[in-house]
Amino acid sequence: MGRDDVFDDVVAHLVRTTPLSPEMSxxxxxxxxxxxxxxxxxxxxxxxxxxxxxxxxxxxxxPRLADELAARPVAAPPLTERQIRRAIYG
Incomplete structure (x- = not known):
């Protein structure tokens, strides 16, 4: 099963419930x-x-980055400002 096949049900749902074409979906x-x-x-x-x-x-x-991470559907673990800074600057 290829990557395209994995999301066929999601694509079909978008085609049924939105005006998007199959390609755009x-x-x-x-x-x-x-x-x-x-x-x-x-x-x-x-x-x-x-x-x-x-x-x-x-x-x-x-703080905005920390909030964005927490709001993701699959949230990252909570990070401190120091951890965020370290991830950005190394």
């Missing part, structure tokens, strides 16, 4: 899965760069 599912599979450190670094680009300072960014 599959793309949406694959993008969401890719986001959820992003390694924790990579996600923290990416979001840190995005939030800095919006003009936010680390004092605002670190």
């Amino acid at each position: 599959r793309r949406v599912v694959e993008e969401v899965v890719d986001q959820l599979r992003e390694p924790l450190e990579a996600r923290l670094r990416r979001r840190h760069r995005e939030l800095q680009a919006q003009g936010l300072a680390n004092a605002e960014i670190f």
Whole structure:
């Protein structure tokens, strides 16, 4: 069973319940899965760069990152600001 087959039921559900085409539904599912599979450190670094680009300072960014991690469907373990900083800066 390939990666495409694994999500056939989810794609079919989206096609039935939204105006999305089968192709667009599959793309949406694959993008969401890719986001959820992003390694924790990579996600923290990416979001840190995005939030800095919006003009936010680390004092605002670190609590926001902690909240985002806790709100994910498969939540990461709670991280302290120090752990977040270490994941971003090494």
